[in-house]
Amino acid sequence: MKTIASGFLRMMDHQKIDPVNYIWVWSEYESTSSEKQEARIQENSDILNCIGKKVKLEFTGRIRCVSCGRITKKSFNQGNCFTCFQTLAQNDLCILRPDTCHFHLGTCREPDWGEDQCFRPHTVYLANSSAIKVGITKENPVSNRWVDQGAMQGIPMVEVSSRRDAGIIEKELSKVLSDRTTWQKMVSGDPEPIDLTEKKREFVQRIEELDLDLDYKVASQNEPTTILYPIQSYPKKIQSLSPEKNAVIEDILTGIKGQYLLFESGVINIRAYGGYEAILSAE
Template identity: 45%
Template sequence: MELQGICHKMHAGLKDHSVTDEQVHKANVEYKFILDRSEIELPFRLGQEIEIEWTGNIYCVSCGSKTPKSYSQGHCFKCFKTKASCDMCIMKPETCHYHLGTCREEEFARSVCFQPHVVYLANSSGLKVGITRIRQMPTRWLDQGATQALPIMKVGSRRLSGQLEIMFGSQIADKTDWRKLLKGEAEPVDLIATRDQLIEEFAPKIRTIREEFNQNLEFNETLELMEQERPREFIYPVEQYPEKIKSHNLDKTPVIRGKLFGIKGQYLILDTGVINIRKYTGYELIIRTE
């Protein structure tokens, strides 16, 4: 089989939902490959030999123009410099500057930054804190390869969620160690106990942040504790983890081959190395299978 098209990050979803006990939801993760913005069933299966070739072409995911280099996961330089979706506040939401009147795109702010967000705890390569739009659950957790996740707060804006992430980040990591992620399953964490401890420890700061953001009358920047939420657990399609982590780079080696051992986060795990599919958003790829 051979497929060709412009690559986008894989779509991760839940294959099934099951409650293993009264406290935990557990589900299997499944993936779909996306070429030319069309979801397709994975053109390969675990244990199969696959080949991925980059044609040398890159197309901007925003304007569609051909670009010699990809910026901010699939943008040409012009879009990278002008689009609000490429602004620093996407990576660091606490730096949102809409309230200062300097946002690049009013509509983007209303459709993204002032939508309900959640602050969550997750366990990918270890315990971490993160944020995401509420409609991005569980996609955000699956993209990060989390084996456990628990929403702990619901808030009314991206900047507010960023402030809380920074606060909790003084105690908990806010990054995933991708090498640890691909070496095996993280040790289980008691997310409920961690949540309760954090809420108690940071109660005075949470009240201060809530009071500050409640003064914004234009948008409903509320803060709500999600005390009734239960942890989620996710099982990824991985048959074998590598002993050593070697990362494939299509910019240096445009053709890679290997037997597929698993998929976790946005990584394909091959016997020859791992490849982050999301990194190659906008790249024109040819996928071949035996």
């Protein structure tokens, strides 16, 4: 087999959406030292040429924090060492639950980071990944977030000026809509198409009726975006593969969807193992 890449994993990047052109991303470091180090980000688009071929993904057992670059024995929140998990604003609970943002209380872990990341335009959207769901993102274009989630349709609903405002709207809508993707369904087949144009009208009206005292504007896009993924076939068995149980994955790569590599024998979520050192090879 030919080695395509070796280094510490990062979430896959992409270009286009018809179909999605995935890019394999990893980090390299100046030395093997366990001290704090800056990462050199490397990219390779050969992963697309591997679909339909036997691929070998081998984990070495080493993990480096995606934030500080130090060697860590255990990964927290998709690639952080315990110190970064405990101290960085990007790992605070309010990132998972934006409506609980506490910046206005003066208790943000990193006020400069919070001001830069959380007080910028955010979009509340509908997407069809495993089924219809509501979500928020600061990504521009919004489709970047939909690809990351493996959504096959998406439509922006409303735009707001902060992450907290987006989170408040999302929380209200999550009382009647899921705000999660069921990964097992997402990697097992295409979801049934949904009339997201009509659903947008329905839920924008619901937002207006909630009278949340928030400044927002209705997104101008009224037709859903359709996303196609490079998939030859879905796995015959929906089994989650992991470095702890599968240090070496050697199988036919049948497709990529969201941040998942789809193999005949199961799937692996690359984003979940950010910072893990791996060697990617293919026939």
